[in-house]
Amino acid sequence: MSATTHRGHWWLPGLPDDVTTGHLVVDDSGRCTLELIGSLDLRAAALLEHAGDAAAKAVQQERVRVVHGLVRGQPVTLLNCFAGHTDGFSHRDRSRVDLHVQDALIGAHVEPDEPAFRSALVEIENLTGWIGVEEQVHRTSDKEEGATLSRLEDLVAEVDGWTITARRTPQPFQVDASHGRTEVRSHVAAYLVVRAPEPRPAHDYHSVVLELMDLLTLASGRASGQISLTLIHRDDQVTPDRDGSALKYETRVETFGGRIHTAAPDKTGPLDWEFRFRGRDHSFEDVIPAWIRLRRQVADACNVFFGPQYARPTFTEARLLLVAIVAEALSAGLDGINPVTDRTTYRARLRALASKPDADAVATIIPDVEAWALDLHHARNTLAHTGNDDAGRDIFELEWRTSSLLALVFMTEIGMSAEVQRRAASSVLKLPWS
Structure with a gap:
């Protein structure tokens, strides 16, 4: 199993002067481990976060709710970390500590319950198949070998102040030439934009995404896992343009974390007839709020x-x-x-x-x-x-x-x-x- 390594510097909120180096390792399943070279004072962090018996329990478990880091100038937040393997603990400057990380947010420093994100972009297995591509892919005729791809309006649903938007994106045709043949190809993919009525913490988006995953699992009869989740921070980034004006763009925060089911986006999905129901069987604007309310009930x-x-x-x-x-x-x-x-x-x-x-x-x-x-x-x-x-x-x-x-x-x-x-x-x- 391959993994991505993010090398950087790490510290605990409330202890900004206690900085150590380490590697954040993200494997193919999204599971994250922070391998520290030197250790952080997890006991002090627990005492800052808790009081009384809760503090004693947190100290015993070596648990910390949040770790901040900086990787190639990019801020990183690690949520709900538990100490795993330790080596050379008596010599703190030379010790090694592995922290198991529940969620890694790459692109911003936030607190666990901070309402920092205004929306999210999410890809889920079987979403494109559930929505279908019949309206987007058009064959020219029976006598000609050709097809066209059209762009369609977004599908929009609202529930309890949240807006769920499905976007279907056809990719331009590409030509790949080899010694034996020339291949012309394209594809259509769908993703969801989840927008809250006001900025919310990251875990609120995880809850809505799980509800949408369950809908697609019900519809397809197959586990439909999260492929990717990008959170949009409430604050835009501002950089100067060449003419001296201010250029604004979204602050995008990529999220990683271990899941019960690991998505396999390249695996063959269900055929049309294998779905129990599809998006065309009931309007998107009706089925999404109906499902989310039922799921919560x-x-x-x-x-x-x-x-x-x-x-x-x-x-x-x-x-x-x-x-x-x-x-x-x-x-x-x-x-x-x-x-x-x-x-x-x-x-x-x-x-x-x-x-x-x-x-x-x-x-x-x-x-x-x-x-x-x-x-x-x-x-x-x-x-x-x-x-x-x-x-x-x-x-x-x-x-x-x-x-x-x-x-x-x-x-x-x-x-x-x-x-x-x-x-x-x-x-x-x-x-x-x-």
């Missing part, structure tokens, strides 16, 4: 549902137990029920959940709802109590049907039509051998 259910889709595959028993938990949490969240105090039975909640999508779409993936609810109820109880379901039922099939139903429920709640639901149920949500 049933956050616990979504966290459990989408988490395993980004992580490495696990045992079918674990997946089945998780989707059984999601089914209950989603039913309660959508109906405004407190699952602790409400006396509705688990099977009744499952039946209510199955009644929400289009009936024909549900029948395609779950022919007998009552039998499915009974099987899932029993499987949940046996897995939760014994860790093993020995009833002889096909738990892979049960997990598949339940996950497909949950996808249909999410699609229903964001306004996907019965036709779209039926198409998804008959093409990609039903059991492969049914």
